Amino acid sequence: MKILKLILIPCIWILISQVRAQEVQLNSYEFGEGLRFQTDNGSNFNIRGYLQPGMEVKQYTSDNEFGSLNRFRLRRARLRFDGSSSNERFKYRFQIDLSGSSEAGDDTESNYLLDAYVSYDVTKRINVAFGQRATYTDNRELFINSNALQLVERSRLTSAFASIREFGLFAQGNFKTGNISRLKPYFVLTNGDGLNAFGRDFGGLKVGGRVDFLPFGLFTNFGQFRQADVVREQTPKLVIGVNYSYNNGMSSRRGRNSGAILYLNDTDEESLPDYTKYGIDFLFKYKGFSVLGEYVGATATVPDDITQRVRNDGSTSTNFDVAGMQDVQNFVKGRMMLGNGYNIQAGYLFKNGISLDGRYTRLNPDDNSFLNNATFYSRPNYYTIGISKYLSRNYGAKIQTSLTYVEGDMINDFQSNPIDGNEWIGRVQLTLAF
Template sequence: MKILQHIIPILFLLLGVVTQAQEVQLNTYSFGEGLRFQTGSGSEFNIKAYLQPAYEIKDYTDEDEIGQLSRFRLRRARLRLDGNSANERFSYRLQVDLSGTSELGDDTTGNYLLDAYVAYDVTRTINIAFGQRSTYTDNRELFMLSNSLQLVERSRLTSAFASIREFGIFAQGRFRTGGGSYLKPYLVVTNGDGSNAFGRDFGGLKVGGRLDFLPFGLFTNFGQFRQADVVRELSPKLVVGVNGSYNSGISSRRGRESGAILYLNDNDEESLPDYSKVGVDFMFKYNGFSVLGEYVKSFATVPTDITQRVRNDGSTSTNFDVNGQQDVENYVKGRMMLGDGFNIQAGYLFKNGISVDGRFTHLNADENSFLNNATFYNRPNYYTLGVSKYLARNYGAKIQASVTYVDGDGINDNQGEAFVNSIGDPRDVNEWIARIQLTLSL
């Protein structure tokens, strides 16, 4: 039933687009870039879609006792509708994912509705959007389209700190700064709870921004928002950016789910921690070579009046035990994504369509942080090597494979059971993850 809540409005919107136009004609079609239509009134809309079936196998350094985990699944099944008015000042985007998986590929259920916003060009250089979309305050990898990733999956830095999509107001600008360079400022004000909260909205607002500088001009064919250098930039292209955000009253680990973690004071009033994040990143492309680097640091401020926590069943508890002592501040921080990390990846796309890519991701958890959770994290280093074959001259079709080696530091299996040796001591266990994925676009 949940999927119907999203699909039915989409069908009505598509029906409205068609019926309001006296005439709809196919304007252009480019494999991998979708179908572009023009209506009799002069407005345009573009339909894009892609599928990503995938296979994953996970193994451990002590495979005789631990064994392997593997799965086939439809990683993504996305449909996107973009459009603009006849004067091109109003635009909109609607994007859904019918695969049912999460944005980051973990075991949680995903949101079917990804993007749903309208935008207006205030001037030729300033645009304001309202609705749900990817946020400018995340690390740069979240700017990249999922079908343009140079490796099978996004980095663990994204999984640890990104809120991914948010609901609110998004403003961006683009200004020439002399010598062919550009400055791109971004400003975001959202509800701070990730995707649109259909129930009650907890906490306050999230305010953030980003500032990007492109010293050598704009990338070709939106290359700033795509990873591998498919167009083979004829001159070096570089973007360097800084970003930051402040979430007033967060009710989840990193601002991704409203109401997931709640605290109260003595008067049974909500009292929630604040969450801040800063980052710096860059991307470089030239003649098939590309490099992406990102750094993120997060902070939390815990109110001093918290005396109760709300359990999953709605009951409350006054127990804030940390290592045998009542410690409200560190208990609260221990349930949040606190620490810092960086991701660096590079690759080269040969003229025959074969790409070789590598990535190193490092996470450094604070002493009290959910990044120390042994089931999902507590893995500081990720080393990935990937090979891709692009079957078209863009991102329309490709086959990708990757192998990732993960350092373990006292970790659990997927059922939350600690890996131990025959006498019950923690075992030094590391992970190997192999993935293969096919991307096929409209």
């Protein structure tokens, strides 16, 4: 909580100082891109946000007494504040989600605070940020804002392996390597527990990085961070990157929820597994056509001195039963997201604003991995087709629908009852930004 205050107080102070300035003027407004204000001393302040109400229907291919699952909800209701000093070297961002929905996954709690960080341009090519934000060590889809997704939802690869947001130190560079080509290195040092831990911070630190290469120069209008090719790039644009991270002592399935899974040794001291993640991905755009490809792998190292596990109620147990045997190593790994997977998706946006998109996602769990959990995972193949209608020339308004066929492997339904069959998931969503 104290660390969070260190971030919020500077953001609020900068905001108040701008409001108290002698003159604040609306500099510009573009539907879907927000309002941009400027003070008489040259400081900038931006407000933007969006709503995403939607519906989801899940149906099983086999006879099931529970039938289908229908869900109506406000998926996201986000409000974002960005600002910079008069010389634009100091910047900040504060973003909240009033819907309270988790971004993705099975062990992510609802959180209203998304981003809260301050950044500083050390040079024209190097920027350093401190606080809570989306991390650079996830797959490329996490670089894309939720209102700029090509399909209704992110791929299952993201929900399986991504930590989404983390608290710590983030550095990035932007260097020319030729006439137009660019190299963008990233470095991350975080607490390794996902979103800001309001209670005790378990485990050690997480260190990682990413290197992106753009051989044909920068995308138009931040297109590297938006999926569909709305601007219709007139020359081919490509970014390809690799990422790696090492989490020293992780207390959750993939580094999202501090203290969710704990282990002890004989002396009642914490003994936690280490988690390594790596990946390679790319994004290509040209004249309305776009392709996104991602690969992620994850492994774990389990300490030899683990003798106890902590239950949800705080009590401890020495039972590490796996297939009728005491097996600490495989028991611990069986509660983590281990294995690999890939996601490939493509689409074409016509000039009339209609986009046709398709996606295939594959998950390959290790023999001992939570990816084998029959209720949440144990579903290796995901096939998705989608149709979107963009109601504006940018991402200000759009209607999206998608249909996903999921192949399961001895799966359970949403109430943990075994079923003999696969799944169909239909989604419809409206995005309205200001």
